Amino acid sequence: MTTKMFDQALDQGRLKEGDEWSGDMPVQLQPMTMDALYLRYRAGLLAHLQSMVRDADIAEELLHDTFLRLSRMPGLGSINQPKAFLFRIAGNLAIDHLRQCRRVPESASESELEELESSEPDQLELLVQERRRRQLRQAIDQLPPRARETLLLVRYRELTLREAAQELGISQTMVERHLKNALLKCRELLQP
Numbered sequence: 647m648t649t650k651m652f653d654q655a656l657d658q659g660r661l662k663e664g665d666e667w668s669g670d671m672p673v674q675l676q677p678m679t680m681d682a683l684y685l686r687y688r689a690g691l692l693a694h695l696q697s698m699v700r701d702a703d704i705a706e707e708l709l710h711d712t713f714l715r716l717s718r719m720p721g722l723g724s725i726n727q728p729k730a731f732l733f734r735i736a737g738n739l740a741i742d743h744l745r746q747c748r749r750v751p752e753s754a755s756e757s758e759l760e761e762l763e764s765s766e767p768d769q770l771e772l773l774v775q776e777r778r779r780r781q782l783r784q785a786i787d788q789l790p791p792r793a794r795e796t797l798l799l800v801r802y803r804e805l806t807l808r809e810a811a812q813e814l815g816i817s818q819t820m821v822e823r824h825l826k827n828a829l830l831k832c833r834e835l836l837q838p
Contacts, residue, residue, distance in 0.1 A: 680717055683728055690729075691736050698740040708743060712736040778836075785835035789828050796824035797832075 678686070691712060695705035712735045716722070725731050786794055792814075799810040800821070807825075811818040 678723075678728055680713065680722070683716070683732065684713055687729060687732050691732060694733060695736055695740055698737070699743060704743065708736060708739045711739050715739075781836055782832065785832045786828075788835060789831055793824045793828035793831065796821055797828035800825055 688709065692705055692709050695708045696702055699705055699708065712732060715735055716732065786797065789797065795814060796810060799805045799813060800807065805813065807818050807821050811821045814821065
């Protein structure tokens, strides 16, 4: 079959998706299965949904819902234009989602959370880490002077116990005791 004949058949509506050309008349192939539909249209549907909702995760959910709805429909093989049908389902789901988002009013607590948010995805985690650092600094400040020195040498300057003992002018055993006491005291102070 020539490309021109194929294009004419498409234009005249005699050839639909899933048809093949045999001479002058289209021949219907086996109806497409869910797997075949998914593999064939997934990428296009996902791109379409992402352009509508502007969120990759929501687009994935809507794509899943699209195929879920399709799977619940009786007579899957009787759908003449599965691509158009899928895009219609997906578009309707996206529109429903966007309408639902517009209806939900923002509460005061949500606006307060938005103030804390930044473009960085781990903003909340950074705030928690900073709070823990402040608490740790306060706990270290409350340590006895020798225990604080030992902890800072071993944990923050990463000296070995022997090197810390030499710098402090005490035995390695005393460094171990001071370090153990410092760690226990910090643990006590940091527990809620």
